[in-house]
Amino acid sequence: MENTNAVKSFYEDSGSSRTGIMSWLFTTDHKRIGLMYMYVLLAMFVVGVCLGLAIRLELIAPGKTIMEAQTYNAVFTLHGVIMIFIVVIPSIPAAFGNMILPIQLGAEDVSFPRLNLLSWWLYITGTVMALFSLFTGQGAPDTGWTFYVPFSEFTTTNVSVAVIAVFILGFSSILTGINFITTIHRLRAPGITWTKMPLFAWSLYATGWIQVLATPVLGITVLLIFVERVLGVGLFDPNKGGDPILYQHLFWIYSHPAVYIMILPAMGVVSDIIPVFARKNIFGYKTIAVSSLMIAFAGSLVWAHHMFTSGMSDTAVLIFSLLTFVVAIPSAIKVFNWTATLYKGSITLEPPLLYSLGFIFLFSVGGLTGLILGSAGTDIHVHDTYFVVSHFHYVIFGGTGFGLFAAMHYWLPKMYGRMYNKKVAKIAFAVLFVGFNLLYMPLFVIGLQGMPRRYYDYLPQYQTGHMISTFGSWILALGLIIMFVNLYKGYTKGPKIGRNPWGGSTLEWQTMSPPPLLNFDREPDTSRRPYDFKGVTPDE
Amino acid sequence: MSEIHKDYTGAKLGMWLFLFTEVLLFGGLFVLYSTYLYKYPQDFHTGGKQLDVFIGTLNTVVLLLSSFFVALGITYIQRGEKKLAIRYTLLTIIMAFGFLINKSIEWSAKFHHGIYPNSEHLLEMPHGEQIFFGLYFVMTGLHGIHVIIGAVVMGVMVWLMKKDNINKDDFVKLENAGLYWHLVDLIWIFLFPLFYLVL
Amino acid sequence: MSEHHQEHHILSIKTAGTVLGLLLALTALTVAVSRIDLGFMNVAVALTLATTKSLLVITYFMHMKYESRFFRIIVFICFLILAVFIGMTFFDVAYRHGG
Numbered sequence: 001m002e003n004t005n006a007v008k009s010f011y012e013d014s015g016s017s018r019t020g021i022m023s024w025l026f027t028t029d030h031k032r033i034g035l036m037y038m039y040v041l042l043a044m045f046v047v048g049v050c051l052g053l054a055i056r057l058e059l060i061a062p063g064k065t066i067m068e069a070q071t072y073n074a075v076f077t078l079h080g081v082i083m084i085f086i087v088v089i090p091s092i093p094a095a096f097g098n099m100i101l102p103i104q105l106g107a108e109d110v111s112f113p114r115l116n117l118l119s120w121w122l123y124i125t126g127t128v129m130a131l132f133s134l135f136t137g138q139g140a141p142d143t144g145w146t147f148y149v150p151f152s153e154f155t156t157t158n159v160s161v162a163v164i165a166v167f168i169l170g171f172s173s174i175l176t177g178i179n180f181i182t183t184i185h186r187l188r189a190p191g192i193t194w195t196k197m198p199l200f201a202w203s204l205y206a207t208g209w210i211q212v213l214a215t216p217v218l219g220i221t222v223l224l225i226f227v228e229r230v231l232g233v234g235l236f237d238p239n240k241g242g243d244p245i246l247y248q249h250l251f252w253i254y255s256h257p258a259v260y261i262m263i264l265p266a267m268g269v270v271s272d273i274i275p276v277f278a279r280k281n282i283f284g285y286k287t288i289a290v291s292s293l294m295i296a297f298a299g300s301l302v303w304a305h306h307m308f309t310s311g312m313s314d315t316a317v318l319i320f321s322l323l324t325f326v327v328a329i330p331s332a333i334k335v336f337n338w339t340a341t342l343y344k345g346s347i348t349l350e351p352p353l354l355y356s357l358g359f360i361f362l363f364s365v366g367g368l369t370g371l372i373l374g375s376a377g378t379d380i381h382v383h384d385t386y387f388v389v390s391h392f393h394y395v396i397f398g399g400t401g402f403g404l405f406a407a408m409h410y411w412l413p414k415m416y417g418r419m420y421n422k423k424v425a426k427i428a429f430a431v432l433f434v435g436f437n438l439l440y441m442p443l444f445v446i447g448l449q450g451m452p453r454r455y456y457d458y459l460p461q462y463q464t465g466h467m468i469s470t471f472g473s474w475i476l477a478l479g480l481i482i483m484f485v486n487l488y489k490g491y492t493k494g495p496k497i498g499r500n501p502w503g504g505s506t507l508e509w510q511t512m513s514p515p516p517l518l519n520f521d522r523e524p525d526t527s528r529r530p531y532d533f534k535g536v537t538p539d540e
Numbered sequence: 541m542s543e544i545h546k547d548y549t550g551a552k553l554g555m556w557l558f559l560f561t562e563v564l565l566f567g568g569l570f571v572l573y574s575t576y577l578y579k580y581p582q583d584f585h586t587g588g589k590q591l592d593v594f595i596g597t598l599n600t601v602v603l604l605l606s607s608f609f610v611a612l613g614i615t616y617i618q619r620g621e622k623k624l625a626i627r628y629t630l631l632t633i634i635m636a637f638g639f640l641i642n643k644s645i646e647w648s649a650k651f652h653h654g655i656y657p658n659s660e661h662l663l664e665m666p667h668g669e670q671i672f673f674g675l676y677f678v679m680t681g682l683h684g685i686h687v688i689i690g691a692v693v694m695g696v697m698v699w700l701m702k703k704d705n706i707n708k709d710d711f712v713k714l715e716n717a718g719l720y721w722h723l724v725d726l727i728w729i730f731l732f733p734l735f736y737l738v739l
Numbered sequence: 740m741s742e743h744h745q746e747h748h749i750l751s752i753k754t755a756g757t758v759l760g761l762l763l764a765l766t767a768l769t770v771a772v773s774r775i776d777l778g779f780m781n782v783a784v785a786l787t788l789a790t791t792k793s794l795l796v797i798t799y800f801m802h803m804k805y806e807s808r809f810f811r812i813i814v815f816i817c818f819l820i821l822a823v824f825i826g827m828t829f830f831d832v833a834y835r836h837g838g
Contacts, residue, residue, distance in 0.1 A: 111547070111550050111554065112554055115554075174558075174561050177557075178554050178557040178558060178561075179554075181553070181557060182550050182553050182554045182557065185550070185553060186547050186549065186550035186553065187550075212557050212560055212561055213560060213561075213564055213816075213817065213820050214564075215561070216561040216562070216563075216564040216565040216567070216568070217564055217565075217567065217568045217824070219561075219565055219568075220565050220566075220567075220568035220569060221568060224568075224678070227678060231657040231658060231677075232657060232658035233657045233658070233674040233677065233678060234657075234658070234670055234671070234674050235572060235671065235674050235675065235678070240663070240667065240670045240671070240674070241580070241666075241667025241668055241670050241671045242671060242674075243575070243576075243579075245831070246571075246572060246575060246828075246832075249571070249828050249831065250568050250571065250572075253568070253571075253824055300820060300823065300824075301823065301827065304827075304830075304831065312831040312835065313830065313831045313832075313833075313834035313835045314834070315830055315831075315833075315834035316827075316830040316831035316834065319827075319830050320830070548747075549807075552806075552810075553810075556810065556813065556814070557813075560813075560817040563817055563818070563821060564817070564820070564821060564824075567821040567824060567825075570821070570825060571824055571825050571828055574825050574828075574829075575828055575829070575832045577782070578829070578832060578833065579832070581779070593770065597766065597770055600766050601763065601766065604759060604762045604763060604766065605759070607759075607762075607796060607800050608755060608756075608758075608759040608800075610800070611750055611755045611799075611800045612752060612755060614750070615749055615750050615751070615752060615755065618747060618749045619749065715802075718800075718801075719801055722796055722797075722800050722801045725796060726793050726796055726797070729789050729792045729793050729796070730786075730789050730793070732769075732789075733769055733773065733785035733786070733788070733789055734785070737769065737770065737773035737781075737785055738781075738782070738785075
């Protein structure tokens with residue numbers, strides 16, 4: 001590889017007269033903004049994990065272990081709010097979408113760079129406000145992350161500040177969505193046609209539409225809670241003629257599609273990684289791309305499957321249950337396509353692939369248990385039990401979480417220009433995988449036996465399951481520590497890499513590592529299809 | 541022409557996407573309105589009778605006129621007639637103020653009759669009417685906030701036109717501001733019959 | 740939709756005036772019709788008139804007539820999704836308490 005020292009990377013060339021920290025906080029460079037998103041959301045991830053560990057520790061034995069019941073309520077609420085709204089929803093799109101999408105399209109930046117910066121600042125504002133709600137007012141919110149009425153209208157804890165924080169975070173997410181859709185429509189380099197776009201970009205496109213069309217409904221819903229608390233209008237208050245179930249409708253009209261905001265980008269990451277390490281064209285490019293859009297659309301029609309026991313009409317239960325099965329189809333199509341891509345490929349088990357395989361397994365477990373919940377009959381039995389808790393952790397942590405880890409192992413060498421220790425990364429994966437299943441698998445069992453979610457205390461018969469689960473949480477935490485330390489060491493002191501350490505064929509592997517300010521030090525070759533590896537060799 | 545690197549279609553696409561978020565923000569409230577109208581048709585009828593149709597109609601006319609003025613402003617800036625463009629944008633702002641003054645007269649009359657959120661008088665009314673007025677205050681209130689934002693945006697547009705930042709060759713900002721203003725009008729087109737004329 | 744820079748269409752003052760006239764006439768019609776008791780049809784009529792008015796605003800004032808087909812499709816999708824949200828909520832509300 002020829003030496004490209006002449007061109008400065010985006011670390012050395014900020015594109016403005018600002019220096020030091022200011023050149024980051026007020027940058028409009030999508031790579032810097034993406035990295036800043038990642039730093040903040042990883043920090044919040046650590047906070048969320050600590051809260052999760054505290055919940056698990058409290059539940060290791062019946063009765064009080066380390067905290068009071070009220071504290072417990074606040075802790076699981078915060079765990080949910082932080083993990084959902086601050087970590088998982090922005091995770092892959094805001095961090096890796098920003099870093100990678102424009103480069104994959106052969107663009108210099110996103111369509112609206114200043115809006116992108118505003119979006120990051122709104123994200124920070126929302127995060128700070130969410131933390132602020134803990135230490136002000138009369139106690140931290142204790143409603144659970146769903147803010148269900150009527151309790152959220154009348155609890156004396158600091159729900160008002162928390163819902164405004166969620167509103168602001170939602171606005172940030174909307175702006176990111178607007179930016180990505182416009183970027184994909186307008187800034188694709190000549191030659192990058194719709195069908196030559198990497199599948200990661202396709203998944204961000206579908207995600208963007210959900211962000212734009214569903215998030216505003218959450219916005220108005222949380223605003224209404226605020227209005228109810230301040231003015232007492234009574235739109236959800238049965239004493240004033242309101243209907244609390246309508247709150248649940250509005251909440252899930254957003255929050256179910258939000259699940260797809262979380263999972264679609266992770267599916268995109270996996271679709272980009274698997275062909276590279278199987279050295280084989282992706283199986284069914286078009287079906288994967290279209291199934292993303294199908295998931296986005298069908299995912300907007302199933303929200304009320306969260307409400308089968310709420311007292312809504314039987315007709316609605318029937319229809320929403322049926323539609324829930326429909327949305328499983330495009331997800332399954334993707335899993336089949338990934339498997340078919342691996343079939344007869346020449347597979348090298350590098351860390352990014354390993355994490356992607358972890359994603360496929362854990363997501364499949366989460367998805368299939370989702371069908372048990374989506375089916376109206378069985379849902380009555382397991383609704384609001386630990387079965388649900390385990391199901392959505394398999395989908396969100398096992399899916400999006402592992403998708404995020406895969407992306408961190410796949411793309412961060414490009415962003416830092418250095419490689420981590422691959423052996424340690426594989427060990428970390430093994431520990432994580434064992435810890436994860438040990439943590440969540442027993443919860444399926446005690447859920448089926450009837451252990452309700454969110455309870456502070458429980459009957460002695462559930463203790464074995466809880467104990468194994470808590471033990472698993474420590475192994476999982478150990479795995480996270482190994483993984484993060486390894487990545488940190490790799491990206492600060494690891495060996496330098498060339499342009500294309502994995503032998504990828506999408507545009508980001510044609511530029512130098514780390515990329516220059518305007519992404520390309522030489523005109524990228526856009527003639528190649530995204531997963532055509534003929535003649536592409538890794539450049540270590 | 542070719543020297544301008546701005547992506548007009550991109551800017552407009554971004555604006556339309558933002559308008560969609562506004563439509564769905566109000567959309568959540570329309571979900572509530574439609575279900576409660578279904579539940580309490582009679583109370584919504586009695587509630588609607590208590591609103592002033594004259595003020596409602598007047599405000600509809602005011603907003604339609606303002607939309608017309610914005611459209612004219614954009615036509616004039618495209619033709620390079622800056623003075624006229626500024627004049628019509630200013631007229632839009634005046635219309636916005638007219639709307640808000642009407643609205644505040646209407647609201648204070650309601651307050652005067654003891655009808656405001658959580659008021660004792662309201663709590664004595666039938667459930668459906670409480671919901672009707674609850675929706676009325678929330679929806680027209682949120683719409684009013686949008687009118688205020690729109691007026692401020694139009695003010696900025698006047699300033700930018702004076703600075704010649706918006707001109708014959710580069711007017712997408714005014715177009716996008718216009719789109720926002722039309723959306724505010726659009727929402728009122730639905731709010732008006734749903735509250736003032738409900739039967 | 741990836742057309743190259745095309746001439747911007749300028750809405751003529753005459754067209755804008757005509758549209759305004761139509762909008763005002765439809766407003767008058769909306770108020771007039773609401774005075775006649777048609778039962779539940781009143782809501783349907785009022786919403787039809789409001790939809791007509793908003794189509795006028797979108798088509799002319801918001802220049803949709805002169806935009807590419809892609810813009811028309813996404814506007815349609817936006818309102819379709821809203822209709823779906825409202826409509827599907829009625830699967831619950833309309834059939835509550837065993838109908």
